[in-house]
Amino acid sequence: MFIIRAYLDSDLEDIITLWELCDLTRPWNNPEIDIFRKVAQKDGLFLVAVKDQELIATLMGGYDGHRGWVNYLAVHPHHQRNGTATALIQQLEKRLIALGCPKLQLLIRKENIDVYSFYEQLGYEEIDVVCLGKRLIEDQK
Numbered sequence: 528m529f530i531i532r533a534y535l536d537s538d539l540e541d542i543i544t545l546w547e548l549c550d551l552t553r554p555w556n557n558p559e560i561d562i563f564r565k566v567a568q569k570d571g572l573f574l575v576a577v578k579d580q581e582l583i584a585t586l587m588g589g590y591d592g593h594r595g596w597v598n599y600l601a602v603h604p605h606h607q608r609n610g611t612a613t614a615l616i617q618q619l620e621k622r623l624i625a626l627g628c629p630k631l632q633l634l635i636r637k638e639n640i641d642v643y644s645f646y647e648q649l650g651y652e653e654i655d656v657v658c659l660g661k662r663l664i665e666d667q668k
């Protein structure tokens with residue numbers, strides 16, 4: 528069994544290792560900077576799952592007052608398909624509801640479409656939008 532808890536500063540290196548293992552890092556996003564930015568929000572929405580004192584999963588949630596977001600959902604390959612990701616999503620949903628958040632959205636990279644069915648099983652559906660982005664700060668590796 529695993530426990531879900533909020534991020535601790537001591538989780539930093541284990542999280543970066545997990546994200547690299549799960550191929551979530553990108554050259555234009557420095558994971559350490561992403562973590563520091565999230566921690567500065569102090570919103571309790573950066574969750575980790577731990578089993579036998581080993582960090583096995585992460586979920587970086589967010590809420591902007593209009594909608595919630597899911598980022599960096601990662602489960603160690605040896606711990607996938609045992610309910611960890613589902614439990615993290617459900618915990619984030621509960622926390623967002625408690626904050627009065629009316630909806631939760633997420634983005635899936637085109638090359639990671641395999642997770643599409645996972646989210647569908649949890650009740651998520653594709654919405655007809657176009658995602659636009661603009662880099663405001665270039666992260667240094």
